Amino acid sequence: MKGRLHNEKSKRRKVMFDEESKRKRMQNEIEELNDWIFELDEERKVAEANEKEVREKYYNAVKDAQTRLHRWRQEREIRRDTENKMAEQDKHAKKQAKMYAHLLADFNEITTDHKRSMQKEWDDEEAARKHGGGRRWPIWVVQLICELLVTGTPPSAIPQIIQTFCETLLREKPKELPSVNFVRECRVIMEVIGETIVAIKLAHVAKWDQLWYDGTTRRQIPFGALIIGMLAGDNNMMDPVVVSSCIFMENETSETQAEGIVDKVRVMMWFGHWLAGG
Numbered sequence: 001m002k003g004r005l006h007n008e009k010s011k012r013r014k015v016m017f018d019e020e021s022k023r024k025r026m027q028n029e030i031e032e033l034n035d036w037i038f039e040l041d042e043e044r045k046v047a048e049a050n051e052k053e054v055r056e057k058y059y060n061a062v063k064d065a066q067t068r069l070h071r072w073r074q075e076r077e078i079r080r081d082t083e084n085k086m087a088e089q090d091k092h093a094k095k096q097a098k099m100y101a102h103l104l105a106d107f108n109e110i111t112t113d114h115k116r117s118m119q120k121e122w123d124d125e126e127a128a129r130k131h132g133g134g135r136r137w138p139i140w141v142v143q144l145i146c147e148l149l150v151t152g153t154p155p156s157a158i159p160q161i162i163q164t165f166c167e168t169l170l171r172e173k174p175k176e177l178p179s180v181n182f183v184r185e186c187r188v189i190m191e192v193i194g195e196t197i198v199a200i201k202l203a204h205v206a207k208w209d210q211l212w213y214d215g216t217t218r219r220q221i222p223f224g225a226l227i228i229g230m231l232a233g234d235n236n237m238m239d240p241v242v243v244s245s246c247i248f249m250e251n252e253t254s255e256t257q258a259e260g261i262v263d264k265v266r267v268m269m270w271f272g273h274w275l276a277g278g
Helices: 002-108 125-130 137-149 155-170 180-203 254-277
Strands: 208-218 219-233 235-249
Touching: 002 137, 002 155, 002 219, 137 155, 155 180, 180 208, 180 235, 219 254, 235 254
Parallel strands: none
Antiparallel strands: 208 219, 219 235
């Protein structure tokens, strides 16, 4: 009986010892797992912090890239505008140089009798002998004035420019200079030349592709501008023709404006056909 109890106690102690050993192993494993979980949590925090830093750097880089792209586009637009302005200035300078070369050739041209002189000429030889009758400016002076007017030179500045041309190119002072009033009268010649060219261009096309009209008032006087667009050239580029920049109207009603436009175009067409027939 005693041996049986002893054996039973021994088994129970062994079972308890095994259970305690198992519990300690499990406790150690749990502690190791906790340590591993803690390390993983620390690594997760570090990774989240690095991700946040990387995301901030990414957003900052995107923002800087967008800012640089915007600045680059602005600088590109400014550069293009500058290039266009420089091209226009170069074109204008070449046009001026061509005009000056033409003027220089005219000034240096020597006729069979005498060199051109900046002064009015008599109507004929008899008037020159008797010093009677009227005098007028030669054609080349009128052409010079018209060339300067076309380039936008103010009429009040043209006499001084002509004087500078004579003193610089001919190395002599002009005997006479056109008056400002005569220069202003030459604007009528430019108007007639412009209307003649417009009439010829309108009469030589079978179709007008577009028409623009814009009206305004100055001192309660209504007037409008009329532009007709036509396809011209091999590439069918639009050729805008300014029919008139100042069409005076009796009033600002639509009927009056329509009649004014039709009358203006009718006159230009008649003039163009008359030129073509003559």
